[in-house]
Amino acid sequence: MTEEKSMVRPTPHPTEISRPFWEAARHHKLVIQQCSACDAYVFYPRLSCPYCAGSDLTWTQVSGRGTVYSFTIARRATHRLLSDRVPYIIAVIELAEGPRMTSTVVGHDPHLVTVDAAVTVAFEDHPDVTLPVFELVQRS
Amino acid sequence: MTASAAVVGIGELAPSRDTGAQTDLSLSAQVALAATADAGLELTDVDGLLTHPMESASRLVPSTLAEFLGIQVSYADSVDLGGATAVGMLWRAASAIASGMCSVCLCITAAPRDASALRPGALRGPTRRTVDRSPAREFEVPYGNVGATEGYAMIATRYEHEFGSTERQRAKLAVQQRRNASENPKAVFSNVPLSEQEVLQSPMIADPLRKLECVLPVGGAAAVVVVDANVAGRFAHPPAFVLGAGEAVSHKAISSAPSMTRTAVQRSADAAFAMSGVQRSEIGLASIYDCYTITALLTLEDAGFCGKGEAATFIDEHDLTWSGSFPLNTHGGQLSFGQADVAGGMSHVTEAVLQLQGRAVGRQVQGLQYAFVHGNGGIMSEQTSAILGVEV
Numbered sequence: 001m002t003e004e005k006s007m008v009r010p011t012p013h014p015t016e017i018s019r020p021f022w023e024a025a026r027h028h029k030l031v032i033q034q035c036s037a038c039d040a041y042v043f044y045p046r047l048s049c050p051y052c053a054g055s056d057l058t059w060t061q062v063s064g065r066g067t068v069y070s071f072t073i074a075r076r077a078t079h080r081l082l083s084d085r086v087p088y089i090i091a092v093i094e095l096a097e098g099p100r101m102t103s104t105v106v107g108h109d110p111h112l113v114t115v116d117a118a119v120t121v122a123f124e125d126h127p128d129v130t131l132p133v134f135e136l137v138q139r140s
Numbered sequence: 141m142t143a144s145a146a147v148v149g150i151g152e153l154a155p156s157r158d159t160g161a162q163t164d165l166s167l168s169a170q171v172a173l174a175a176t177a178d179a180g181l182e183l184t185d186v187d188g189l190l191t192h193p194m195e196s197a198s199r200l201v202p203s204t205l206a207e208f209l210g211i212q213v214s215y216a217d218s219v220d221l222g223g224a225t226a227v228g229m230l231w232r233a234a235s236a237i238a239s240g241m242c243s244v245c246l247c248i249t250a251a252p253r254d255a256s257a258l259r260p261g262a263l264r265g266p267t268r269r270t271v272d273r274s275p276a277r278e279f280e281v282p283y284g285n286v287g288a289t290e291g292y293a294m295i296a297t298r299y300e301h302e303f304g305s306t307e308r309q310r311a312k313l314a315v316q317q318r319r320n321a322s323e324n325p326k327a328v329f330s331n332v333p334l335s336e337q338e339v340l341q342s343p344m345i346a347d348p349l350r351k352l353e354c355v356l357p358v359g360g361a362a363a364v365v366v367v368d369a370n371v372a373g374r375f376a377h378p379p380a381f382v383l384g385a386g387e388a389v390s391h392k393a394i395s396s397a398p399s400m401t402r403t404a405v406q407r408s409a410d411a412a413f414a415m416s417g418v419q420r421s422e423i424g425l426a427s428i429y430d431c432y433t434i435t436a437l438l439t440l441e442d443a444g445f446c447g448k449g450e451a452a453t454f455i456d457e458h459d460l461t462w463s464g465s466f467p468l469n470t471h472g473g474q475l476s477f478g479q480a481d482v483a484g485g486m487s488h489v490t491e492a493v494l495q496l497q498g499r500a501v502g503r504q505v506q507g508l509q510y511a512f513v514h515g516n517g518g519i520m521s522e523q524t525s526a527i528l529g530v531e532v
Contacts, residue, residue: 012278013271044279044396070301070400072293072346078284090283090290090346092395102395104283115301131282 008081011129018045020059025130028123030064032099033057043099062097064121066134069094073110089113093134107135143532145234146372146379149179149365150490154326155478158255159359164194165208167250167361172209175246175363180376186365188215188242190229192249192482205248215242221389221524222517223429225249226362226486228524230513231385233366245366251481253359280393288431289354291394291519293346296434298400300348303449309456310353310433311339313468314475316460317430321472323462323503328358328478353433353475360480362490369532380496383510384416384527394519405442405514408523412512413444416527420444423527424508425495426466427488429516430473439514443525462503470495470503485515492528 014022024031033042037054041062048055071091077083078090089105091113105113106122119134151174159167168191176183189206197204202216215236219225226249233245285291300306318334321327334352342352372379388407391397413420426445430436437451445466446454460468471477471491474484492511494500508530515524 009283010281012282013273015273015278018278044275070294070298072290072297072349073344074284074290074346075344078286078290079281082284085284088284090285090294092294092400100395102280102283102285102393115297 007084009126009131010079010081011126011131014129017047021045022129024059024061025123025132028130029061030121030132031059031061032095032097034060041095041097041099043095043101062095066093066095066119066121068092068105068113068115068117068119069100070115071105071113091134093119104133105136106133112136143369143381143383143529144238145230145366146369146381147230147364147489147493147528148367148372148375148377148379149175149177149181150363150493151175151178152326152362152487152490153360155328155358155360155480157253157328157356157358159252160254162252162359164196164250164252165205167252167359168205168248168363169209171250171361171363172246172248175365178376179365181244181365183209183211186211186244186246187213188233188236188245189213190217190219190232190245190247192219192225194250195252213242215245221515221522223431223482223485224387224515224517224522224524225482226489227513227515227526228387228522230364230366230382230489230526231387234382234385237366237368243368246363247366247486248361248363249483249486250361251359251483253357253480276393280395288519289349290346292432292434293349294394295400295438295520296348296432299434299438302401304452306434306437306452307340307348308336309452310437311336312455313433313436313460314339314352316464317469317473318476319461320470320503321476324471324477327472327476328356329472329476349432349434355431355474355479355484358478358480360478360483362480362483362486364486364489364493377497377499378530380493380528381530381532382526383418383529384412384414386411386415386525388523390521390523392518392521397520401438402448403438403442403520404523405439405516405520405525406444408525409443409512409514412525412527416529418510418527418529422510423512424467425470425492425505425511426468426514427471427492427511428469428514429485429488430469430475431479431484431516433475435516435520436468436473438520439516443512443514462500462505467505470500470505488513488515489526496528496530
């Protein structure tokens with residue numbers, strides 16, 4: 001579900017290490033690193049594996065599926081650029097592949113979000129960067 | 141276990157919503173003078189200095205502060221563990237003394253709050269001269285995960301998903317700490333009674349945390365003087381011996397935490413208790429970091445005062461006031477005393493010392509022998525624990 005009106009955010013500044021993540025997001029793909037030594041998926045982007053210290057991390061497209069590990073509903077703006085979005089969800093999403101990432105859940109009344117709810121990735125385009133966000137998986 | 145060091149002097153300013161033109165340095169100097177005077181020492185007797193990152197100087201804070209105070213030191217450092225800084229200073233001072241690097245170590249925390257300079261939406265951190273390239277700026281801030289409240293709210297949500305509602309018990313904790321604050325003239329809310337109903341009806345900030353479950357940011361400062369245990373009996377007041385300490389850092393962002401409900405408090409507390417040889421049952425005062433109500437609940441569990449998932453029952457079954465069955469944060473906790481940034485963490489230390497010295501007028505815990513003191517930084521990220529006692 002796309003936003004009807006383009007709302008700004010404090011957009012991220014990619015680093016050399018994280019650049020592939022943001023370039024893939026621009027193409028609406030969710031890619032994260034996988035460690036060749038221990039097979040663990042890694043997020044946020046690192047130089048070496050935070051689990052086994054392995055130095056061979058490969059960028060891999062992941063399913064985009066996950067669950068809500070936890071969330072809250074921000075009732076007051078936590079950043080001046082987000083005032084128009086109040087109330088909004090801040091969530092920690094546990095990807096199906098293992099790692100957790102902070103994100104938001106959009107497209108629904110915030111009160112419909114629950115812990116362990118199934119979500120899938122969506123992409124929010126901004127002029128300079130595309131941000132991964134998540135949506136509740138609709139039951140058929 | 142024989143203590144190597146003791147706290148022999150404390151200085152603390154009453155937290156204030158507006159410290160006006162005061163700077164980190166001027167606030168630090170006030171409590172440095174107060175703490176050394178409290179110990180019966182001169183500032184020039186100090187040869188060790190612990191401080192923390194400040195706005196007055198982006199780098200080289202220890203030398204900046206030592207120069208401002210006019211002291212020559214043989215041990216100096218800046219401790220950067222957020223709310224865990226103050227408790228973390230105790231074992232660092234003790235270690236420096238035990239290694240012979242200094243004899244009298246001043247541990248100072250200070251934070252100004254100039255009400256006229258505050259701008260809505262202003263973010264602390266890197267100045268305009270520096271670009272924030274931290275993982276937090278890149279992966280947390282875009283979603284609005286900027287401060288602490290939302291992270292602790294997610295912890296509370298996950299906790300309730302796993303163990304059930306804690307709403308009433310969080311409110312009780314806030315109310316009983318407010319009752320403690322009524323006997324502490326320095327506490328910001330010392331004259332403001334509080335009921336559970338008021339807590340439960342206060343505005344929701346970030347589900348499920350309400351306004352009266354969150355600390356009020358204020359300005360202030362607090363300092364302690366640490367010396368070798370062998371000489372600690374020579375000062376103006378009885379010493380509070382540092383019997384054990386522990387520290388654990390598990391993550392920075394809550395999205396990287398191994399678990400939102402089983403925290404590194406367990407590691408730091410276990411280490412402190414093991415080092416001290418003191419049992420949980422011997423603790424007569426818990427002076428534990430309470431930036432939010434949920435922080436204290438998790439700490440009670442992970443420090444081993446009750447089992448995992450049992451904090452609500454523990455709170456139901458205990459009187460947490462200074463004269464009750466489990467004295468908790470007898471100064472009011474930061475929830476009622478106020479959180480002067482890093483100095484908020486020191487309030488748990490100064491209160492424990494006051495109590496152990498028998499100087500907590502109006503709220504003295506009777507027969508106190510051992511206190512558990514805990515500092516927590518970030519979003520349950522950095523944990524520091526200490527066991528303080530009346531005897532070596």
